[in-house]
Amino acid sequence: MLITEIYKSLQGESTYAGLTCVFVRLTGCNLRCTWCDSEFSFYGGKKMPVDEVLAEVDKLHAPTGNRQLATVNCLVEITGGEPMLQEREVVPLMERLISAGYTILLETSGERALGAVPKQVIKIVDVKCPHSGAAETFAIENLKALGPHDELKFVLSDRADYEFARDFVREHQLSERVHAILFSPAFRKDASGARDASHCLLNPAELAQWILADNVPARLSMQLHKFIWDPAAKGV
Ligand code: SF4
Secondary structure (H helix, E strand, O other): OEEEEEEEEEOOOOOOOOOEEEEEEEOOOOOOOOOOOOHHHOOOOEEOOHHHHHHHHHHHHOOOOOHHHHOOOOEEEEEOOOHHHHHHHHHHHHHHHHHOOOEEEEEEOOOOOOOOOOOOOEEEEEOOOHHHOOOOOOOHHHHHHOOOOOEEEEEEOOHHHHHHHHHHHHHOOHHHOOOEEEEEEOEOOOOOOOOOHHHEOOOHHHHHHHHHHHOOOOEEOOOHHHHHOOOOOOOO
16 A cells, blocks of 8 residues: 555544554545645655554554553554545555554545445544535445444634534534534644644634534534644654
8 A cells, every 4th residue: 555654643633632643644635625734645655565554553553562561552543645545455454453452543534435444443534614625525425334433523714614514513413423523623734833723724712602602512623733743744
């Protein structure tokens, strides 16, 4: 499979935010979101067989070779790009990681079918809103593939995006289908330097007011890594 990078950091999003995690970033994406911060993963990459990816994950997870010392956090996120473009290889990778005892998060846009994803994998599905530049790409039949441990994310850049997300959540009764619904203000993709909310395209305080006013069963989700490190930093 084509891999852009494998690294260890803190999980920045989802209900797993703040936990140690090994990230496996696959190369290639078929969407072009206006606020994408992973454009470096669109092209290039290194061909790696599943065994090599597993060995790298193990090495990062337990550098001493003693996995017992690292059993508290066995989190691995498969991300991209869009990982499901490499379904033929990424599904066996996820199965091998599960067998090895890891907890797997899969970050995906939900544009590709998710039916083949092993049921133990926690899917973090990023449903694209109108101003993402990739509106209406979520495959609605993927709602059937969602389970009670999965999470749905909406990255919002303005009021229209918020209203789309709010109505989508209500229409499909998402709070009864998944573990968490995340409303996340989009970050400016050229943001660098200061690590503060002024880089958000949508003011988080305004978003908080809207969520409260409408009683939306969503949690306000900030990208933790943009506040810990320089927002332009890669591999964090
Ligand atoms: S789906 Fe993800 S990787 Fe692809 S363009 Fe959108 S934000 Fe970037």
